[in-house]
Amino acid sequence: xxxxxxxxxxxxxxxxxxxxxxxxxxxxxxxxxxxxxxxxxxxxxxxxxxxxxxxxxxxxxxxxxxxxxxxxxxxxxxxxxxxxxxxxxxxxxxxxxxxxxxxxxxxxxxxxxxx
Amino acid sequence: xxxxxxxxxxxxxxxxxxxxxxxxxxxxxxxxxxxxxxxxxxxxxxxxxxxxxxxxxxxxxxxxxxxxxxxxxxxxxxxxxxxxxxxxxxxxxxxxxxxxxxxxxxxxxxxxxxxx
Numbered sequence: 431x432x433x434x435x436x437x438x439x440x441x442x443x444x445x446x447x448x449x450x451x452x453x454x455x456x457x458x459x460x461x462x463x464x465x466x467x468x469x470x471x472x473x474x475x476x477x478x479x480x481x482x483x484x485x486x487x488x489x490x491x492x493x494x495x496x497x498x499x500x501x502x503x504x505x506x507x508x509x510x511x512x513x514x515x516x517x518x519x520x521x522x523x524x525x526x527x528x529x530x531x532x533x534x535x536x537x538x539x540x541x542x543x544x545x
Numbered sequence: 546x547x548x549x550x551x552x553x554x555x556x557x558x559x560x561x562x563x564x565x566x567x568x569x570x571x572x573x574x575x576x577x578x579x580x581x582x583x584x585x586x587x588x589x590x591x592x593x594x595x596x597x598x599x600x601x602x603x604x605x606x607x608x609x610x611x612x613x614x615x616x617x618x619x620x621x622x623x624x625x626x627x628x629x630x631x632x633x634x635x636x637x638x639x640x641x642x643x644x645x646x647x648x649x650x651x652x653x654x655x656x657x658x659x660x661x
Contacts, residue, residue, distance in 0.1 A: 463648075470554075472636060472651035473590075488648070518588060533580070534649060536590035 453521030461526035568637030
């Protein structure tokens with residue numbers, strides 16, 4: 431099946447721990463994104479990547495880190511510096527030719543809870 | 546700066562009623578793109594439609610229709626003869642034309658509850 435796969439679906443983190451959320455796509459998309467969604471709210475951009483080995487901060491990058499070593503993979507690490515990490519995290523991708531307007535497609539999301 | 550406002554946080558209708566979800570946007574760009582996504586309880590965002598700023602033609606897809614009016618900066622979404630399966634959170638989003646990275650600005654979402 432073609433699409434965007436996120437894992438795990440549910441994740442619990444202890445205070446002071448780093449956790450990594452996986453995102454893999456087989457759509458051959460150049461661009462990938464991570465969004466955060468808090469209950470009852472819209473989505474906010476954490477990081478995005480236009481090409482392999484390059485990524486840019488979004489609106490709320492503090493306390494997060496990413497890597498883009500392969501075109502199909504864009505893992506997100508939620509570090510202990512993120513003070514309020516409990517949220518729903520959505521990975522997305524799009525064909526990128528350097529212009530905007532390309533449709534962004536989303537994965538099924540990962541729920542992160544701090545315990 | 547770009548902004549998207551969905552003033553209706555929750556709407557509740559009875560099955561078979563028509564319902565319109567409002568979306569108002571702000572942008573200084575003359576070239577921009579508007580989107581609607583559906584988020585069912587499972588969490589995944591499902592793409593519904595994309596519209597560019599130069600195409601004001603309204604669109605109909607089955608029970609769904611979209612009304613784009615640049616004069617009022619609105620991109621409203623109507624579901625005709627609503628069904629229980631339409632229950633979800635719906636997001637309107639905006640991408641500006643000069644925006645490298647296809648970054649979307651989302652509205653706060655409208656939760657639609659369709660009761661049988």
